[in-house]
Amino acid sequence: MTKAIISAAGHRSDSLEYEVDKLRRINAALINRVERATDLQGNAFSLFETAIALETKVRERTNELERILGELAAASASALQAKSVAEDAQQRLRDAIDTINEGFALFDQDDRLALFNQTYLGLWPSIAERIHVGMGFAEIAHMIVEDGTTLGVMIAPDRWVSERSRQHAVAVGGHVHALADGRWIQINERRTSDGGIVCLYTDITEVKAEDARQRAQELAEKSMLLQAALDNIPQAVCVFGPNGDLVAWNGSLRALFELPADVEDSIATHRRFLRFWSTRKAEIGDTDCVRWLREGESECIAQRSWADGRSLEIRRARMPDGGLMITFSDISASRRAAAVLQEANDTLERRVTERTAEMAAVNSKLQREITERLNIEGALREAKGLAEQANLSKTRFLAAASHDLLQPLNAARLFVSALEDRKLAPASRSLVGQTSSALESVEYLLEALMEISKLDAGAVVPELREFPVGDLLRNIKAEFLPVARAEGLELRVSDCGTWVRSDARLLRRVLQNFVSNAIKYTKTGSVSVDWTIRGNVIRLSVTDTGPGIPAEHHAAVFQEFFRLEDGEAHRGMGLGLAIVHRASRMLDHPVHLESKLGVGSTF
Known part of the structure; x- marks a missing residue:
């Protein structure tokens, strides 16, 4: 608003100066005419009348000039006052930002750094002197990679840059990063009305340390219980x-x-x-x-x-x-x-x-049956061992193959991302976009396979704790609301103030797969996430208005790579509900499916 006042005052000042210059030129022309005018017939009285008339016009023009000069002076004073107000407001804004405990950074619509505070610079002490206003977000990210400030950069720098750039572009919700010096920060980003991005960096090291202490205490208690159990057998x-x-x-x-x-x-x-x-x-x-x-x-x-x-x-x-x-x-x-x-x-x-010989024959027959049963049991134990070994080998192969394939896949995605930033012909840009989409699908498939293999191998251990289910539902809403709107669907998520005891990460994964499938298979209508409480148990449900699932497929949809034939090739890989099945079984959270053809489904 202050900038608008200064702009308006400057515009009026320019207009008044133009009018003053115009009046000055008219006044000079009139005076020149008076001095050079001559009555062609030599009539002295006519010359006197002309002089009187010109003097009157000159006086009127002079008064007008004085009035305009007064307005010009008032406009200049107003512009100076507006500029002073704007400078005071900017200084107060800088002082306010410097007083907050969180790191603050504002990027403009061109994704260049427009404003920041000292707390933000304190997050990157090694590169703080090189950070300045006007620097692009991508340039700062690459400086962090070169400096090795975060653990993600030290493990997989290219993937960290790709993931951090995606989070910054979406600018929805918060995410946590571990710094190389042992600190943990939570980054919350939001879009401004003019297309910029506001970033808040909160130090959550103490919270993480407290969580670690609690987990260590829980492990110690479990160890004591285990030792007590061992000593009593x-x-x-x-x-x-x-x-x-x-x-x-x-x-x-x-x-x-x-x-x-x-x-x-x-x-x-x-x-x-x-x-x-x-x-x-x-x-x-x-x-x-x-x-x-x-x-x-x-x-x-x-x-x-x-x-x-x-x-x-x-x-x-x-x-x-x-x-x-x-x-x-x-x-x-x-x-x-x-x-x-x-x-x-x-x-x-x-x-x-x-x-009796008859009883001997019966006993002999009984012995043979026992021997046969023992042989059968031995064969069953051997078959069970072979099956378990085959399943373990499959799980190890999936984990190793998925992990090894993700490395070149990440590199390919970086190359495609670099191509997207270049100026390409429409046909080439379309091909690059299709390639990026295909690589993203492959990456999703490999990550899903890796997650399934980890669940099968027991590498994922649930960390049960109490947390508010409302935070989980709000994160689900923030994550999928843009996706639902892009598909023309209405996403409704009920707020909840109840606390639950579960593994927040695995429970969120289950709900993410439910909501993702609901949006994916629903063409029109809505997707809603609701909850009900009965006793000390909460029931979370995801309901869609999709085509529904036939009753004979209710159990099969939770198997790997099972997909309903609906005539559309862009549906999922058939792994989401398989992950849900394993995660819910690990958490001991029963999963139910209710569906009616042509009406929709509820998970």
Whole structure:
């Protein structure tokens, strides 16, 4: 507004100066005419009348000139006052920005830095002296990459630049970045009315540290509970990490093998445990029953007898992290009972044989059936082991292949992004756009495959905590509202003030897939995200007005690569609901589907 006042005052000043100059020229012409005028007939009275008339006109023009000069002076004073007001307002704005605790940066419609405070410069101490007004956002991002200020830059600089540029261009919601010096910042960006971008940088290091402390405390409590559980079971247990180091044991192990109080000193590693086994318990036999599991072995069970008559059942199982757990159970009593039972069976068989041949035949048949069942059980265990190994190999292959393919794919996307910034012919630009869209689809597919493989392999561990579900719903709305509007759909998200206990990241992933599918398969109408509470359970639902799903496909839609045939090739990859199925099962959050053809679906 201040700039508008100054502009108007300047315009009026220019107009008044033009009028003054015009009047000056008219006045000079009139005076010149008076001085040079001559009555052709030599009439003195006529010359006198002409002079009187010209004097009157000169006086009128002079008065007009004085009035205009007064207005010019008033306009100049008004312009100076407006300029002073504008300078005061700008200074107050700078002072206000410098007093806030968050880093502040304003980029104009050309994405150039227009205003910032000292807190913003403090985020990048190594490059602060090189940051100045007029510098483009892309230039600042590349300076951060060269300086290695954030962890994302140190891990994958090209991907960090691409992702940060996308976040800045969208300018919706907040996102968190870890700095190389250990600080954490949350960046919130919003568009201004003139097309610029306002950025707020908040230091959340203390919040992150508190979360880490809470997680460490929870892990310590879980470790104490686990140790207490181990100490209260009769079996002797020892657990070795993937590197062979001893990570857990219980009192039954020390009592069984008569270990010293310092257990770690005796069997600190699996290699030392094998030496101990060979020297202290030679009467048990070879060390094959306690060796490390071979590739493909998930569990092994062996029985060994001691010289004093005791019997042990030794179980080895592979831990999820690649370690090894060995349990020792004293089965002497059960073996004695089995021996007594066998003796009783032998006696009974002799009596049965003596009394009736028919009962002997029945018993023989029963023995054959037992043998067949044992053979079948053994075959089933072998088949189960093979199936588990095949599934594990598939998961590892998907994870490795997806990770390795993402590297060249990111490079290709950067090349395409560079082409988009150049001036190209319409046909070439269309081809580049199609290429970028195809690469984005491939990247989405690989990331989905990697996420599924992580869920299958147990690499994702839910971090349960309490949080307000309203924050999650508002983030979902901010993320998908532009997408829904672009598709001509209405997106309704109900606000909620309830807190829930879950993994916020996995729960958001589930809702993202539901809303994304709803928008993708709905041509007209709306998509709504609602909630209801019954007791201490909240029910979150995503409802669309799409074509609906046939009842016979309700279970199949949660399988990998399953897609309904609707005649359109641009639909998803068929992986979103597969991820939902795994994540919800991991969180123990039941998923239900209600759908009616021609009306819509509710997940």
